[in-house]
Amino acid sequence: MFVDARSIPDGTVLEADLCIVGAGAAGITIARAFVASGLRVALVEGGAQEIEQDSQELYAATEIGQPYPDLSVCRLRYFGGTTNHWAGWCLPLDAIDFEAREGLPYRGWPFDRAHLDPWYRRAHSVVQIGPYDYSPSAWGIREPAIPAPFNGPRFVTKVLQASPPTRFGPVYEAELRAAPRLTVYLHANALGFSTDATGREVQTLSIGTLSGRRLSLRARVFVAATGGVENARLLLLSGRPDGNGLGNAHDLVGRFFMSHMEFVGGTIAVSDPYAYFDFSYDFNATTGRKRPFVSFVGPSQEAMRELFLVNGRFTWEYHFGQVLDTINASRRLIGRGGHGDTFADILTVIRDLDGLAGVAARKALFGQGLPVEFLKVRCHLEQLPNPASRVTLGDERDPFGNRRIVMDWRPAAADKRNSNRLLHLLGTEVGRAGFGRLRSALAEDDTTWPDDMVGNAHQMGTTRMHRDPKLGVVDENCRVHDVANLYVAGSSVFPTSGGGNPTLTIVALALRLADHLKERLA
Amino acid sequence: MRPGAGRARRRVVAAGLASVAVLCGWGGAWRQTGSAGSLPRRLLNAVLPNLASAQAIGHVYLRAGRAAEASVERLMPLIFAGQPPAATSAAAFRTFIAWRVQRDFAEGAVVRVDGWMLSVTEARLCALAAVAAG
Secondary structure: OEEEHHHHHOOOOEEEEEEOOOOOOOHHHHHHOOOOOOOEEEEOOOOOOOOOOHHHHHHHHEEEOOOOOHHHOOOOOOOOOOHHHHOOOOOOOOOHHHHHEEEOOOOOOOOOOHHHHHHHHHHHHOOOOOOOOOHHHHHHOOHHHHOHHHEEEEEEEEEEEOOOOOHHHHHHHHHHHHHOOOEEEOOOOEEEEEEEOOOOOEEEEEEEEEOOOOEEEEEEEEOOOOOHHHHHHHHHHHOOOOOOOOOOOOOOOOOEEEEEEEEEEEEEEOOOOOOOOOOOEOOOOOOOOEEEEEOOOOEEHHHHHHOOOOOOEEEEEEEEEEHHHHHHHHHHHHHOHHHHHHHHHHHHHHHHHOOOOOHHHHHHHOOOOOOEEEEEEEEEEOOOOOOEEEEEHHHHEEEOOOOOEEEOOOOOHHHHHHHHHHHHHOOOOOOOOOOOEEOOOOOOOOOOOOOOOOOOOEEEOOOOOOOOOOOEEEEEOEEEEOOEEEEOOOOOHHHOOOOOOOHHHHHHHHHHHHHHHHHHOO | OOOOHHHHHHHHHHHHHHHHHHHHOHHHHHHHHEEEEEHHHHHHHHOOOOOOHHHHHHHHHHHHOOOOOOOOOHHHHHOOOOOOOOOOOOHHHHHHHHHHHHHHHHHHOOEEEOEEEEEEHHHHHHHHHHHHHO
16 A cells, blocks of 8 residues: 555554665565565655655755765655666675675674575565576676686676666555555655664654654664665664764764775776677577676685785776877877877887787687777776765754755775775786786875766665674664664665675665564564 | 795896896897897897887886986896896797786786886886887
8 A cells, every 4th residue: 555644644653563764675675575474564755656856855965075976866765766767787795795804994794695695696586687696607708708817816707787677666566555564655754763761662753744744653663774875864863852863872873984986997008909808688599588787897806805905896998999090180289198198109019019919819709890999997996994984964954854964975095095906906917918008097195086086876884784883883683783673774784885786785685684574573 | 935025036136137247247248239130129129010119118118217227238137137038039039028028917017107007028128129229
């Protein structure tokens, strides 16, 4: 059943066994797990079934750190949440992303990748992707087609699977509507959780509508599933009026905000003009269907362990001969040119030195095509957990009188060092293999980032998971430490961000949490 | 053994051999002329046939605080780790240089030339092209 909260009389107290706040990937996944449970489930969504400007505006925030995408644009506040503009790329975190690692602080999940594998496998059907197998060979990529530096030991070629993408709202609406004891409340903005006198048990969720109604919802168990930033905000707005929020006894809520850092890391002048090696769309002759995916290159787990690196992905922007011709024409016109200064000479030198022995073979594999002159290296790198990178509540208030978010995104010196070391490793590997030569776009210091460096819309870490309440907001079951009946779902619980896109892991963790809640509520 | 100690020791030995070569008067040997021209010229013809580009890179390399290397007598021992090559055919040069460049990258013996990450050997070959041209 879907109910517009604006139609409910002011002051109504709603009842449920399980209250899930937020109808995005995590919230809808958990709700779906309970459709046949016989339990009363309330799925509380602040927005409508379509985007509405006044609701979206509630996501407005202030930025004070490294420039970050507009939080009222990159997040979507309506049924289906941010999956409504999700690109659909899926990749599980690597085993190393779960590990505590010497010399790299604040790392380590309470469980390993193998523990999460069953839920990753189930998450695949939720996001409508292929088999739980990310090996290149499973996607029809022949080993000889992968250039030497990207076939181990330092770098490996991997695949991202492409979801249609699944828009959780439209795709799962009918199933939720048909569930007899599940109610989706729309236009129901969560304002905060109220606890008993001890602060150790949530009693009600306060709900407001932009039309001015105030409701409350009583439940046995509550789940905050409002996204990587908003989960922290909701906890900070909750609890006793004179307190500092729920789950915040150790001043952790909102800290450790992570995103993936994206920038052009440099240029590779390629020795082999037929070095096209992006793979996508595996064609299955039996079914006559294409399976969409894209390949990328990342550091191997062995290299990360040996060299104290953290994860990332490299993708390529190919530039062909005509581009170089244009550059050279520009150089002639203006006497010199920024990019072209040594580029043409480097290309000539490395093609002399590396020889073109492999060209015939690669032409046979890929056909003639246009000869590649250089690749731009697009970096998508993991940000290390950093307590100074955080979201807090500011002085500005939303129409409900609640304080808005202040985003202080801070990639640290350690992130810059990791980026430089990854690019240095890439440069030595492409040189060693005779693939080409890298010109890094990164300054060698610890602080200067390229002008094009941005955080992407992956928001993680603000209610991180750790068994120790001094190091995490939620425990290994995603329950807020010291609050008996409040759980958090979504990327805010990630202790590390890894190199992969977060949605698949969000869904896997939501399925895992749903299993836990089923046992608890049985 | 400390990681990288072996690599550092090899570099010290190579640099030492190069210095000894110069001090012992091997400098002349590096310029020896045969029917196919001088050793540096034959080396460059074998591995860097497009000399103008190599010279341009070589000048950038030398201008970045490496003026002390700007001579054939200095560069040839550095490129050959102090030992004059046993075989001087074009094929032998190409094989040797390919091996050196690969080893440089594997050992992290790289330099930045106008931002490009080059093996120290290939950068010195370019410098050789620059100084050999006079």
